[in-house]
Amino acid sequence: MTEHGPVNDARKHLHSHIVRRVEILISNILRIGVVASFLIVLFGMCVTFTRHPDYVSSSPELHRVAGQNPQFPHNLKDTWKGIAQLRGQAIVIAGLLLLIATPVIRVAVSIVAFAVQKDTLFVVLTSIVLALLILSFFLGKVEG
Numbered sequence: 384m385t386e387h388g389p390v391n392d393a394r395k396h397l398h399s400h401i402v403r404r405v406e407i408l409i410s411n412i413l414r415i416g417v418v419a420s421f422l423i424v425l426f427g428m429c430v431t432f433t434r435h436p437d438y439v440s441s442s443p444e445l446h447r448v449a450g451q452n453p454q455f456p457h458n459l460k461d462t463w464k465g466i467a468q469l470r471g472q473a474i475v476i477a478g479l480l481l482l483i484a485t486p487v488i489r490v491a492v493s494i495v496a497f498a499v500q501k502d503t504l505f506v507v508l509t510s511i512v513l514a515l516l517i518l519s520f521f522l523g524k525v526e527g
Contacts, residue, residue: 391473394418395520398500401499401500402500405492405496405500408492408496409489409492409496412485412489413485413486413489415487415515416481416482416484416485416488417482418483418491419478419481420478420479420485421478422478422497423474423475423477423478424474424475424478424479424482425478426474426478427471427472427473427474427475427476427477428471428475429469429479430469430474431469431470431471431472431475432471433471434469434471434510435471435502444526454472455472455473455475455476456473456476460478461473462480470472486516487513487516488515489518490509490513491513492500492511493503493505493509494506494509494510497509
């Protein structure tokens with residue numbers, strides 16, 4: 384054993400401790416994002432059915448909200464406006480947007496974690512993944 388042995392062991396222990404904390408953080412981001420998304424969607428559904436009880440008893444009315452051309456907001460501006468007006472459909476959309484954003488946030492946090500660990504290769508690879516995710520949002524935008 385060299386005289387740097389205990390120092391190297393301490394560094395390895397600290398590094399593994401940091402890696403473990405980052406893994407827990409990423410796990411919590413995913414867990415919290417999914418649970419929060421579910422609760423927001425559930426709340427939005429409750430608001431919708433509370434404000435429009437006829438959706439429960441009338442098939443034509445339910446079809447209006449869940450059919451081929453539903454009354455959901457189609458952009459962020461309309462979504463925020465609908466949330467401000469406590470429109471259930473907008474709240475549901477917000478929950479779904481959070482569900483979509485959760486893995487993107489996880490990738491962004493991974494970039495920071497790899498940068499802290501000075502793992503340049505994984506910073507570059509994860510940055511490419513994040514760029515592709517963001518690009519897919521812009522390329523996947525559908526105009527109605």
